[in-house]
Amino acid sequence: MLRLNWVRAGYILWGIRARRARTLRDAQLHAHDDDAAWREQERKAKEAEAAMREIARAAREAHRLSAHVTCDPPEQPQTGKPPNREAVIEWFRTQELMRGVGLDEDNKPVDWFHGLITRSEAEQLLAGQPAGSFLVRISERVWGYAISYREPARCKHYLVETAAGYRLLGAGQITHQTLADLISYHKSVAITESGGELLSAPVAPARAPACLTP
The missing domain is CATH 3.30.505.10 (SH2 domain)
Structure with missing residues (x-):
């Protein structure tokens, strides 16, 4: 009877340890998934930031070039008497x-x-x-x-x-x-x-x- 109780206790202890191991493994897997998701979000954020910087740079360059474009002066009305x-x-x-x-x-x-x-x-x-x-x-x-x-x-x-x-x-x-x-x-x-x-x-x-x- 005593031996049977020890066997049952061993099974219970083994079950507890197995559940703890699964819980720990699941936690580690979830942690890995969360870490991967965070890294993916960080990568996308860096790409978006780089794209915004490039857009801003292109806009500044376009403004710089437009400032140097010479436009034809507006047509001025004729004044005085026509010569011929x-x-x-x-x-x-x-x-x-x-x-x-x-x-x-x-x-x-x-x-x-x-x-x-x-x-x-x-x-x-x-x-x-x-x-x-x-x-x-x-x-x-x-x-x-x-x-x-x-x-x-x-x-x-x-x-x-x-x-x-x-x-x-x-x-x-x-x-x-x-x-x-x-x-x-x-x-x-x-x-x-x-x-x-x-x-x-x-x-x-x-x-x-x-x-x-x-």
């Missing part, structure tokens, strides 16, 4: 034609634009036309245009400057975004209160102005 007809045509083709001046939405010549013609030629075209008839021509007096307008007894000419938008020369005139906007505006609003000039009847050129073609 050739300079006027060059100005129109390189600046105004690029903005669509003289062309409609379909890129076709508008019915009131005559290009570079003289004051005398404009008056000849308006002769015999009803009051309110008009045409627009490139001016040789300013870097801009002239509206030639037919009154019952004579013709009037109004200069349009282009330094900052399109506006008639004179105090209190409204600046328009395009030359076409200015013409459209004065179809319903008189150029002067005293004269009551409304641009009611455009006089079209016999053929498309030469300045509208390259």
